Every structure is written in C-alpha cells, then in structure tokens.
Amino acid sequence: MTAEPMAPGDDAPAGTPGTGEDICPDCRGTGRLNGQPCPNCDGTGKIIEGVGGG
Ligand SMILES: [Zn+2]
Numbered sequence: 001m002t003a004e005p006m007a008p009g010d011d012a013p014a015g016t017p018g019t020g021e022d023i024c025p026d027c028r029g030t031g032r033l034n035g036q037p038c039p040n041c042d043g044t045g046k047i048i049e050g051v052g053g054g
Helices: none
Strands: 019-023 046-050
Antiparallel strands (some): 019 046
16 A cells, blocks of 8 residues: 655545545645745645535
C-alpha cells in the first residue's frame, strides 16, 4: 500500500471513498500564496475534501 502524502488542507488521502478533489480555497487553485507554495494544499492547488454534507 502506497502512502499518499497529504497536504494540510486535505480532509483525507486521495482515493478515500466519499472524498474528492477540490480547488484549494486559500490559493484558489494556483498553488501559490504570497509568492510561495501554498501551505494549505502543498502547492498543488487542489485539496481532498469530503463530498456531501458533513
Ligand atoms: Zn492552496
């Protein structure tokens, strides 16, 4: 089993049932914040979030 690295803004590892990719709200999908890699999404511009209420 491969351990996927999780960004601080991720709710769960990629591929977790009930979750999906979403645009990082901090950097709005750019992956950068204040000229540096966004700390919330680790510079990917995307985060993993739970789908549906919760
Ligand atoms: Zn971000």
